[in-house]
Amino acid sequence: MPNTTDRAQLPTSHIPLPTWATGLCLVAALLLTAAPAASAQSLADTYRPAAQRIIQRAQADSSAWNTLAELTDRFGHRLSGSESLENAIDWILAEMKKDGFDAVRGEPVMVPHWVRGNESLELIAPRPARLPMLGLGMSVGTPPEGITADVIVVSSFEELEARSSELAGKIVLYDAPFNGYGQTVAYRTQGASRAARHGAVAALVRSIASESMASPHTGTMTYDSTIARIPTAAITVEDAMMLHRMQERGSPIRVTLKMEATTLPDARSRNVVAEIRGTERPDEVVVLGGHIDSWDVGQGAMDDGGGCVAAWEALRLIRELGLKPRRTIRVVFWTNEENGTRGGTGYLDAHRDRVDQHILALESDNGAFRPRGFGFTGSDKALAIIAEIGSLLEPIGADSVSRGGGGADIGPLMEQGVPGMSPRVDGERYFWYHHSHADTMDKLDPAHMQQLAAAMAVMVYAVADMPQPLPR
Amino acid sequence: MPNTTDRAQLPTSHIPLPTWATGLCLVAALLLTAAPAASAQSLADTYRPAAQRIIQRAQADSSAWNTLAELTDRFGHRLSGSESLENAIDWILAEMKKDGFDAVRGEPVMVPHWVRGNESLELIAPRPARLPMLGLGMSVGTPPEGITADVIVVSSFEELEARSSELAGKIVLYDAPFNGYGQTVAYRTQGASRAARHGAVAALVRSIASESMASPHTGTMTYDSTIARIPTAAITVEDAMMLHRMQERGSPIRVTLKMEATTLPDARSRNVVAEIRGTERPDEVVVLGGHIDSWDVGQGAMDDGGGCVAAWEALRLIRELGLKPRRTIRVVFWTNEENGTRGGTGYLDAHRDRVDQHILALESDNGAFRPRGFGFTGSDKALAIIAEIGSLLEPIGADSVSRGGGGADIGPLMEQGVPGMSPRVDGERYFWYHHSHADTMDKLDPAHMQQLAAAMAVMVYAVADMPQPLPR
Incomplete structure (x- = not known):
């Protein structure tokens, strides 16, 4: 599969061609005009305008922080098996429907039910x-x-x-x-x-x-x-x-x-799913998200309500800007990351027959702090593409892409060969608050959450939209 | 009263003098030989050797931190009226007697007895x-x-x-x-x-x-x-x-x-007192200390066990080095600073007839963190002397002396005209831990506590020993 460099070197029409070929070129040229990525431009050049719009719009408000504050203030922490987790999921699904996303749904998962x-x-x-x-x-x-x-x-x-x-x-x-x-x-x-x-x-x-x-x-x-x-x-x-x-x-x-402390019979929970359906290859999916469950302390704001809401905000940004990717972008809030990872394994079970159509999985579970770039796990060719897209995040200082990335919930997909990645953030204080009463809203910065959402939006939009799928 | 600059300019014996005057000079010279400060040297030069020995010895171990850890681990926090405060005071008095200080005693004070x-x-x-x-x-x-x-x-x-x-x-x-x-x-x-x-x-x-x-x-x-x-x-x-x-x-x-929460009848407590008795002017006193009570949370390590133990360590350093000041150096651990200041007022009541003989009062209640110098409240002439002595602390970076210093417990003395001062420390984290469960031993650094003890020891030894009392 060609990488971005190959595409940048596609022949242009300076060479004489037979009439049928000229006609073909004309059709191709029309297609190229309609499809932003399919020119002689580099991938970065192709997606720079969209990236600039995403970044600009993201920085214009604080909606991710406000959404997360409302979620965590209303429902508090969200341990697997708890009423607060399921109530939070109900609220999120209702809000996502209001946002106008496609295929908003809770995918059932049975989870361990430990009670303190x-x-x-x-x-x-x-x-x-x-x-x-x-x-x-x-x-x-x-x-x-x-x-x-x-x-x-x-x-x-x-x-x-x-x-x-x-x-x-x-x-x-x-x-x-x-x-x-x-x-x-x-x-x-x-x-x-x-x-x-x-x-x-x-x-x-x-x-x-x-x-x-x-x-x-x-x-x-x-x-x-x-x-x-x-x-x-x-x-x-x-x-x-x-x-x-x-x-x-x-x-x-x-x-x-x-x-x-005791462990009760497994309880019903759900992975939260919402999509922007792809225009050309809707069955090919770029997944992004975090985990919606938390420990039963604090607000589960940093771990990992913030990762979920940053992904949600990324989807909102793409939709509100009218960007229509070729492939489907799917947000997933996995359940039960903390004490079972049943959300991650359940997602794979539910989508096992389509795992080959999962182009990329991106999980934010390092705290919704100031983003610096991404870690990526996949082929060298794919890494080069991700790095090129990542370069579009230079205006917000989130353009550093390097090897090594993933997450507990996307682990099962990655084991099946799906390229995986995760944001790199300023995480100096992550283990100050992690799994403690101090994991609360005030530890997160509205501007940094918007930057994280923008970084994820640029990444998943470009990967979902580029003409060729990300190579494995 | 002459300040250090005046003394440095005292006439030496180049000028012809009558016989009686020569005899007087001879007596004076003999006295000067015995008294380290009374030469033509500056105050700083006079006390530099002692300061160097204090600093060197202080930095050779971690005894202040270890003593405070034993105190706070054994007795925990020490609210006025609590058994733990009085048990802690008993232990301190016994340890101070072992240290060989003079006049070790608990001076009775009645304190408010609030119970959570x-x-x-x-x-x-x-x-x-x-x-x-x-x-x-x-x-x-x-x-x-x-x-x-x-x-x-x-x-x-x-x-x-x-x-x-x-x-x-x-x-x-x-x-x-x-x-x-x-x-x-x-x-x-x-x-x-x-x-x-x-x-x-x-x-x-x-x-x-x-x-x-x-x-x-x-x-x-x-x-x-x-x-x-x-x-x-x-x-x-x-x-x-x-x-x-x-x-x-x-x-x-x-x-x-x-x-x-309720307030019971006043309870018996004590101010802890220990001294190195002055060799020439034992009734003139330099007081240093902190408050031994704390809130009923954490260990009261930073606030203010550390201030007390740093003062105690200062007295130990002076005694162990065999330094024998002209005036008395008195350590006081005031009780009930937190909810009544009865220790501070009780001390004044008990010593009211000798308040004029209090040369200086130094209280450490800003956390036993890395010392940077002192704040001083008193006359310009006194400030100049304190600053000169403070310059001896340059080797440990604690030589910054400026106006403004004192403490709740020495406040009553200062209102009576006694010059007051307090260490300036690296206090960035003071209000992270203050009055909370997190005021514990691990927040203090053994080396910094030794530096604080050294700074206090140098200051009180020089003030207690210099020929003229610190001017008011």
């Missing part, structure tokens, strides 16, 4: 204190009277193994300093089973956060099916460090952990 | 949610069933007055953006009575904080004695902004506020 219930952590020794905590998603609960036990603090799995003989009947606290999410999150996801293997009765984890103001950060965890399931919760960075200091001073540490 | 009790704020409409809150110090409580009422959000006292006819039976929320502590704190201190004047039944205030991660910030408030006392509490910055947005969208807002 009441929970508490009391420090008994060396001194009484109530420690703020958040049970980890999918954790089992404690007996109603709680679990009271001594605490052993470790800094790492290595230290856990070194002290394995001491852990029976104890509560393990992992006090691992934040060392990047990918590194540190293992204590949250695997800590319970790793401790239970040695007889621990519960596991606590220092919140996975790059800055803390006494707020615990939840997140999902998984049990090793061969090991007893023990309750597990996050405490604040501050308290983890304090308990560690107490241990270093030789103070015995004792706590009571109470958690009502 | 259980408290909660439930959002009822437009949607149910539990809002994190902290009752304001000295607030009255609610009836046991709480106060349920509609909320009116205002941005300022001006807006309050403009809407005064709507406030009867309502709960007022002040959503005033942080505009410097001095400006914004009026909503916390005066908000209840200002709202009650127009019939409001409770007052909520956006936390006085320059950055928020969903943590409420408490602090003291006062009632106008002519107006009905209504309960008042702080909510998070995030929630204040959210409720304001809800009001702007026309959503009726309704909450239930429950507070058990």
